[in-house]
Amino acid sequence: MNISAKTEYACIAMLELACQYAGQKPVRIRSIAQRHGIPARFLVQILLQLKAAGLVQSTRGAAGGYRLARDPALVTLRDVTQILDGQPATITSKAEHATSISTTLIDIFNHFRAQQTEMLQTITLAELMQRAEQETNPMYYI
Template identity: 55%
Template sequence: MQRLSAKAQYACQAMLQLAADATLECPTTIRRLADIQQLPERFLVQVLSELKRAGLVASTRGAAGGYRLARDRGDISLWDVIVAVDGEAKREAAPGQPLAELLEAELGEAEQAYRECLESSSLGALLDKATLSPMWHI
């Protein structure tokens, strides 16, 4: 099973918060993202820069500045976010090694299923799940 890097985890959390904040009149600040999601501000700056370069977020400078999603939250998948900060992993089996090729084929199928699952999970769909989930209070 492939694990998310810390950078991808932070990026997904930040993007979900930006999606949740989409109805706010002003952009979301890095401080707000860091406070709500309990993420390190300095690392968020780097992550948001990569998300901006990938065209997933837009930024506004100045005292009332911050970040917004660059596209509709239903059009951004978790896969988009992960690839924006981590890139796509590439592996190759050793040629002429039948067992290595067999293993590579099996891992390739698992990775394809993982990718398809993340591609079908939009920020909007995830937020819809969050609002539909019952809240349990103790």
């Protein structure tokens, strides 16, 4: 599975916004861009797409920025990837003549893609926040 820079940056931005969801404090693009080394102009375009899709809201002004429009437990990775990448296309054979071998391979590839989509649908921003927190604060058992 190839992840575009645009999709990766969108997921990073959404997780940053998810971390601030409880306080509903808007997050500035500049802070996300600097923290993760993402070009700010690119991030602006990404957040505008997410806003148009209803996943984020923006506030203008000195205390402005972006925030999640929904609870992080209700936003999945598939929600984000589908906005940026669209619906995955069905894989078709490039072979000139369809054979049982090429048909079998294409069926497997399409099944694999469907499994990826299903998995992305089950992973929420809230779950990813928990995983990131565990990475930051590992537990040591004695």
